[in-house]
Amino acid sequence: MSEARFALVTGASGGIGRAIAEQLARRGLRIAVHWFQRLDAAESTLRAVREAGSDGRLFQADLADRLACRELIEQVWDWAGRIDLHVQAAGADVLTGEARQLPFDEKLDRLWSVDVAGTVHCCRAMGRRMYEQHDAAYRPSITTIGWDQSEIGMERDAGELFATVKAGVAAFTRSLAHSLAPRVRVNCVAPGWIRTAWGRTAAPHWEARATSQALLNRWGTPQDVAAVVAFLASPDADFINGQVVAVNGGFRTYVPRLDDGPGS
Secondary structure (H helix, E strand, O other): OOHHHHHEEEEEEEEHHHHHHHHHHHHEEEEEEEOOOOOOHHHHHHHHHHOOOOOOOEEOOOOOOHHHHHHHHHHHHHHHHHHHHHHHHOOOOOOOHHHOOHHHHHHHHHHHHHHHHHHHHHHHHHHHHHOOOOOOOOOOEEEEEEEOOOOOOHHHHHHHHHHHHHHHHHHHHHHHHHHOHHHHHEEEEEEEOEEOOOHOOOOHHHHHHHHHHOOOOEEEEEHHHHHHHHHHOOOHHHHOOOEEEEEOOEEEOOOOOOOOOOOO
């Protein structure tokens, strides 16, 4: 019987993170399910992991706190004894709920502390551990989550916010790949228009934009992203390192209407 493989998926309580946890569970990995505020949703993810034929454990941490990031890695490592795959899928939600009403500066602070600093602190701590993990049968890997438009930009508040933070994630990912090579692979998956909680309630003009901007003329799904993450984590992708992989159905440049204005 082969040795068990373990994955940590941050932000696994919903959306893309949950889809990734389920996909990896179906491939036989035991999952450390990270959550912060939604215990019920995290428990639902863990049930889905078990229904997929694997197992796991819940871990709570506020990834805006650098000490909590390091403690999370320690706790997961103590539980598993090894980690084969780390997926940094956690991100601050500033598009739904009360957070959507926050001023630009507060949204930026939230995104920077979780999406950028949280990614840096978690992945550096995990990377150091993985670098010392010797297993000739399987090279460990780290996957971060970026955004497909971070390099070309998008108009208005949301574009300025997400292009800034996700470009930072992509730049850090490429640099970490250099630091940890050749023992650990590090890649970034950059989703396009994915129908998560925000997409399910998006206004008609966003619906039209999402479906027309993808060359495949549809929204992406969390499962589309999860499938690419799972591939990058597999031995089949062992020669892919330091890359930013877009999952967007092919991108068609969008020209905004002149009356869209500069606001959010």
